Amino acid sequence: MNNSQFNQLEKIKILSRLKRIEGQIRGIQGMIIEERSCSDIMVQIAAVKSALNQVSKMLLENHVNSWFNSSLDSEDIPQDMITEIMDLILKFVR
Secondary structure, three states: OOOOOOOHHHHHHHHHHHHHHHHHHHHHHHHHHOOOOHHHHHHHHHHHHHHHHHHHHHHHHHHHHHHHHHHOOOOOOOHHHHHHHHHHHHHHOO
16 A cells, blocks of 8 residues: 555554454364354354444545545545545445
8 A cells, every 4th residue: 555654553453353354264173163053054154244334434434534635635524524535435335
């Protein structure tokens, strides 16, 4: 990701979520080995998909914010307008 930079807090949040997802994936593998019910496995897969969507949203938000912050003077576009734009984008990527 050359065009967007992460501050340390954002990087920690994203990596933490990805590590939890990694654990969920290992859990699903274990469920398959244990021959758990298909419905139980599918519930866990849905949870992983949702968690990955949240990571995608975090990445998108970071990218949009970094683009606005690096491309324009902060006085040109107020932060509340950037927040409103992000809210609209996130509503449509659900």
